[in-house]
Amino acid sequence: GQNIDQPTEMTATEGAIVQINCTYQTSGFNGLFWYQQHAGEAPTFLSYNVLDGLEEKGRFSSFLSRSKGYSYLLLKELQMKDSASYLCASKDSNYQLIWGAGTKLIIKP
Amino acid sequence: DADVTQTPRNRITKTGKRIMLECSQTKGHDRMYWYRQDPGLGLRLIYYSFDVKDINKGEISDGYSVSRQAQAKFSLSLESAIPNQTALYFCATSDNLDGIDTQYFGPGTRLTVL
Numbered sequence: 001g002q003n004i005d006q007p008t009e010m011t012a013t014e015g016a017i018v019q020i021n022c023t024y025q026t027s028g029f030n031g032l033f034w035y036q037q038h039a040g041e042a043p044t045f046l047s048y049n050v051l052d053g054l055e056e057k058g059r060f061s062s063f064l065s066r067s068k069g070y071s072y073l074l075l076k077e078l079q080m081k082d083s084a085s086y087l088c089a090s091k092d093s094n095y096q097l098i099w100g101a102g103t104k105l106i107i108k109p
Numbered sequence: 110d111a112d113v114t115q116t117p118r119n120r121i122t123k124t125g126k127r128i129m130l131e132c133s134q135t136k137g138h139d140r141m142y143w144y145r146q147d148p149g150l151g152l153r154l155i156y157y158s159f160d161v162k163d164i165n166k167g168e169i170s171d172g173y174s175v176s177r178q179a180q181a182k183f184s185l186s187l188e189s190a191i192p193n194q195t196a197l198y199f200c201a202t203s204d205n206l207d208g209i210d211t212q213y214f215g216p217g218t219r220l221t222v223l
Contacts, residue, residue, distance in 0.1 A: 099151030
């Protein structure tokens with residue numbers, strides 16, 4: 001079956017760094033997406049990885065290891081507005097996105 | 110103005126009623142999707158359409174139907190609503206011009222079936 005695993009909830013301190021992990025098992029692989037979703041709002045696109053390695057975009061970076069079926073999202077210099085859920089999604093062999101349940105990130109002052 | 114809009118934003122209905130959720134986009138994208146989101150679960154694909162003449166079932170299409178009235182409009186219908194269809198529904202759009210087919214989401218419709 002197809003499965004995306006990510007922690008349900010994480011807590012971090014304002015100004016710190018946090019890493020949100022995601023492991024995936026999908027039939028085929030055509031890329032890994034990270035989205036941010038504030039409570040009651042639409043998911044918004046953060047990053048995409050299809051090759052192994054790190055993609056950096058400002059305070060956010062995303063890493064992929066295809067051999068391990070593993071990705072992480074790294075958030076630096078955390079701000080209160082980063083309190084949100086972070087959704088990991090893998091694009092399968094049919095080019096459909098398989099979504100994890102999301103990681104709720106709580107930022108404390 | 111928002112690029113992807115959904116109406117209504119909130120709806121409360123009763124079991125057995127027919128409900129239509131509407132999605133419009135001004136992004137000019139060919140591809141449109143309907144998802145539902147339930148607490149503790151990932152987004153699940155209901156239907157998707159890659160152009161006006163193309164409609165495909167997703168993971169959980171039973172109990173739902175769709176209509177692609179135009180490139181910019183994609184409607185989701187619940188023919189006879191039941192309580193376990195209570196969820197947050199999202200429409201999304203994409204094209205593949207960026208090579209990665211990024212999906213852009215509407216604000217969502219919160220549906221409650223009593």
